[in-house]
Amino acid sequence: AQKITQTQPGMFVQEKEAVTLDCTYDTSDQSYGLFWYKQPSSGEMIFLIYQGSYDEQNATEGRYSLNFQKARKSANLVISASQLGDSAMYFCAMRGLNDYKLSFGAGTTVTVRA
């Protein structure tokens, strides 16, 4: 069984500043993948970034980076230079490496202020 915990229900960030969203996970799998999705008010779940458990480098995708600390079982998302369009709900998710089922956290709402 896999469990994702996102402890921050909501966050405010000033435009152009960086924000870190926390995600911790629990799994008995040796190999797994971690994902972050963005869900704006329109409802679509937008894939942002992926980190494999055996990847030695932290994943980066443009302004998104994943701070992966395997021993602590954490996979925090860092959004740099926040933009107004970053205001959304952010979900952390994981699955076993050869498993299909994604387990999601409860999400964190980010509001970017001008």
Next chain:
Amino acid sequence: EAGVVQSPRYKIIEKKQPVAFWCNPISGHNTLYWYRQNLGQGPELLIRYENEEAVDDSQLPKDRFSAERLKGVDSTLKIQPAELGDSAVYLCASSLKPGTGVWTQYFGPGTRLLVL
């Protein structure tokens, strides 16, 4: 490349009425998923298809929910009869076959269902 397409985007019905949601996955993705997302929560898997075969429907409430993917492409999720507790966002996702690279799941915009 077109993403996952869903329709309708919004649906309001009275309880005990039937409702159906349609999904067209990304071209070439043979794995299709239906999720339900309750307010303030993450999505939860209802059913997964590999081509036209439902390979995991263990979380689908079979007394009122049904799904089909007749030709292994488009899929329809149906609720009959709808109950108040079915109000949620129904998300469709698709991916390459599990085990194929990263096989990220890509989601559609969802259908927001309100049952009155």
